[in-house]
Amino acid sequence: MNAISLTPEDLAVAALLILVDGALSLVLRLDLHRQILVAALRLVAQLLLIGYVLRVVFALGSPAVTLLIVVLMTLVAAREVAARSDRKFAGRGNFTIASIAVTAATGITVLLALATAIRPHPWWNPHYAIPLAGIVLGSVLNAASLSLDAMLDGVVRERAAIEAQLALGATYQEAIRPLIRNAARKGLIPIINQMSAAGIITLPGIMTGQILAGMDPMEAVKYQILLMFLLAGGSGLASVGMAFLAAGRLTDGRQRLRLDRLKA
């Protein structure tokens, strides 16, 4: 690979486009110039920081440090899922179930990739494990939060229908099944869209990056396909897992619908 190395001057020129955005906002009174500036500064600061962290972690080559980073990333993603849903479980319920769903979905997918397709040496090599976990987490976060939101919204909206079934002697499982199905479906839609649009409507980011970095397009495509499959797997697990976990927390041993467990 012969990547064309970027200099700070190159980035400075690209940053002019941010100034153009800011100027447009001022002229058209979009009132977004401050937000654009702050977002751009955050982007630079956050990415530089993670760049340095990754450099250090790669150099250390320690399994413990690699695991620590992956766990931190997972917890941040779980927190994000928990915070994004409109309705929430009381206490730390949202975070608890989000952590379980996000950790399981990401763990299974990433370990599968490391054990089969990619097979780095050692298998936990941070150079592979961390970026993989990162990209899978992005997808998992999206799927889990859509699914959780759909589930909690659904039970509140369909309360009368669910309780009417329970009151007639239906099991909780029977009454909640359509809602689980709906929530799981909601979480899977983005990745389906992404897969169908890839290559025609969008050139996926990973592939674009690798081609820009000098990789042969066919090699880049193979990587992109692998990653898309991983993302689809992670999304599916996260979305279905999240729906079941939320449904489980909304009932008790007497098979009631426990909406009192949601924050008022």
Added chain:
Amino acid sequence: MRTESFLLLFFKKEALSSIYAFMTVPGSSDGARLRVSAPAGDRLAAVELALDAGKCLAITGPSGAGKSLLLRMIADLDLHEGEAWLDGRRRSAMKGPEWRSQVVYCAPESGWWHAVVGAHFGSHYPLTLAAQLGLAPGIFEREVRLCSTGERQRLALLRSLSRKPPVLLLDEPTGPLDPESVARVEAVLLEHLARGAAIVIVTHDPAQAARLGGEQLSMRGGRLSPA
């Protein structure tokens, strides 16, 4: 109570409840179809109720007094302390759905989970009962959203009645109905009472309570008292 504390010397509390499941508990052997015993909770005072087969209990009282809460508690739809018996069988010895399929709660706002009315009934529509309630056979093919509030109310009642549960908990079943429909519903309820069902009905109409010919209690601030 004394027996219980005595037995507690030998058994853990969980073990006791499974022993109780196999024997008749003192107080429930008087042949009542439905018996309820619950300590005071957050919004309801302590409740002691017994209702024989074929009897109707009407509960009146202002909105927000806890009438629906009481019915939901008996149906085991809300978390609460206490116990209930159906023909002497402890509720805690049955699974939730098993209890609720026999002690059926009919909410004031009916819930629907299929688009078409008929899908909420089994393969055989209860056409005779529907006719008695003033519902034409064609209504089973209609979409739920196209039915009026009164029709939905009677359909929900039909849905519960057609399962012939031994106990019915009716939460303002005739609220949105015209006088003729009210009379039809009451006639059907009297028929079910005659067949041995026990009915607890929440109503705003003291006359209705009299027409159904049962005991009448009034609920105020979560507390039941003779009306």
